[in-house]
Amino acid sequence: MSLALVTMSHSPLLEYADPPAEVVDAVHSAFAAARTFVKEYDPTLVVSFAPDHYNGFFYDLMPPFCIGYEALGVGDYGTAEGPLSVPTERAEELAQWVAERDIDVAISRRMEVDHGAIQPLEILFGGIDTVPTIPVFVNGVAKPFVTMRRVRRLGEAIGGFLSTLKDERVLVIGSGGLSHDPPVPQWATSDDAARAMLLNGRHPTAAARDARQQRVIDTAKAFTAGTATIQDLNPEWDQALMATLASGDLSPVDAMTPDQMAKDAGNSAHEVRTWVAAFAALGAAGPYDVAYSFYRPIREYIAGFGVMTAHTAP
Numbered sequence: 001m002s003l004a005l006v007t008m009s010h011s012p013l014l015e016y017a018d019p020p021a022e023v024v025d026a027v028h029s030a031f032a033a034a035r036t037f038v039k040e041y042d043p044t045l046v047v048s049f050a051p052d053h054y055n056g057f058f059y060d061l062m063p064p065f066c067i068g069y070e071a072l073g074v075g076d077y078g079t080a081e082g083p084l085s086v087p088t089e090r091a092e093e094l095a096q097w098v099a100e101r102d103i104d105v106a107i108s109r110r111m112e113v114d115h116g117a118i119q120p121l122e123i124l125f126g127g128i129d130t131v132p133t134i135p136v137f138v139n140g141v142a143k144p145f146v147t148m149r150r151v152r153r154l155g156e157a158i159g160g161f162l163s164t165l166k167d168e169r170v171l172v173i174g175s176g177g178l179s180h181d182p183p184v185p186q187w188a189t190s191d192d193a194a195r196a197m198l199l200n201g202r203h204p205t206a207a208a209r210d211a212r213q214q215r216v217i218d219t220a221k222a223f224t225a226g227t228a229t230i231q232d233l234n235p236e237w238d239q240a241l242m243a244t245l246a247s248g249d250l251s252p253v254d255a256m257t258p259d260q261m262a263k264d265a266g267n268s269a270h271e272v273r274t275w276v277a278a279f280a281a282l283g284a285a286g287p288y289d290v291a292y293s294f295y296r297p298i299r300e301y302i303a304g305f306g307v308m309t310a311h312t313a314p
Contacts, residue, residue: 003162003285004041004311006034007174007245007275010119011301012053012077012182016217017224019300030294030307031123037291037309038124043171045087046133047094047158047281048117049274050175051140053184056112060200064146065103065154067095068111068135073128077213079118085129094134097161103154111135112202116271120175131171140176140271141184142198149254151273155280163285174278176271178238178304179297181231183219184268216302224299231266233297238265238304241272245279245308246290265304279310287313 008031011017019027055074057066068084069091075081095107117135121128136158138151162170185194197204204212222228244252253276261269282288294307 002312003159003170003172003282004037004043004309005172005174005278005282005288006038006120006124006307006309007278008034008120008123008307009177009303009305010116010175011303011305012115012213012216013220013301014119015078017220017300019298023296023298023300026296027298027305033292033294034307034309035124038171041169041171041311043131043169045090045165045168045170046131046173047136047162047170048120048133048173048175049136049138049277050113050117051138051271051274052116053114053141054198054201055114057137057139057142058200058202059142059187059198062139062142063106063137064139064150066106066108066111066137067091067098068113068137069107069109071111071113071135073118074112074114076209077115079115080122080128083129084113084121084133084135085131086134087132090132091134094158094161098154098157101157101160103157105154111137116175120173136277138273138277140273141268143187143258145258145270147254148256148273148276151276152250152253152280155277156284158277159281159284162281172278172281174275176274177269178241178272178306179234179265180268180303181266182268182302183215183230186267220300220302223302230302233299233304234265235295235297235304238297238306239295242293242295242306242308245275246293248283248287250276250280250283282310282312285312289313
């Protein structure tokens with residue numbers, strides 16, 4: 001059995017913003033390096049840790065974690081719509097294993113996933129159904145947030161299960177972050193219409209989805225111009241976290257608190273929980289080596305943008 005990892009920022013603005021050519025080239029080169037790493041590893045199973053942006057999970061029932069037994073892409077921001085290739089029996093085994101290790105995790109037989117989960121699959125594999133994939137939702141937008149220690153323990157439990165799969169080459173993906181503060185609605189400051197969406201905004205009309213997406217596009221343009229009121233990126237915070245993850249000792253993340261994370265790196269910095277879970281899963285299989293690391297703060301994407309690849313040490 002072997003285990004490998006790709007963690008990467010995602011952005012709904014990849015196809016909707018216009019950064020300088022050298023920035024686009026740098027990001028595409030990072031994606032190409034990750035694709036090469038994945039192609040050479042040739043995974044037989046993917047476990048994808050990803051957040052949601054009120055497209056599949058809402059405040060009518062918001063779990064901290066959820067394992068998908070079946071999953072559908074919702075098609076936001078031009079990403080693929082339709083079913084992922086989820087190995088249901090293996091996902092059921094994973095959920096049972098995690099539950100037996102005192103980690104409470106929800107399950108879904110019809111998980112809906114958005115660009116946060118879909119973009120990495122499209123970038124790395126060219127589609128959402130090319131490799132069997134178990135999606136694991138990690139809440140990164142909706143208060144209250146569980147402790148980072150709990151996120152680490154989730155990853156360790158999942159990594160322990162993956163370590164038992166002697167006939168598989170497993171790739172874990174962590175999608176999200178790093179520092180960023182896009183205009184995602186907050187319950188405490190939302191009006192009645194926004195709260196209705198946060199409570200249950202499933203299957204919006206095309207006009208409603210377009211309007212919501214346009215707000216993000218417009219904010220990105222203002223952020224690039226220096227006129228947006230959202231929080232700035234924090235490259236130092238991003239790179240310090242990446243260094244911790246690369247070190248193999250994830251214990252420092254236990255001290256990270258939701259309020260401080262938001263203050264330091266923006267309200268959507270909580271998406272780094274997916275990176276922590278993915279690295280914890282990799283570490284549960286033994287020592288690991290980072291093969292590739294890329295970082296760049298990109299205002300046009302409203303993101304501290306990072307890509308890392310790693311694998312268990314020989």
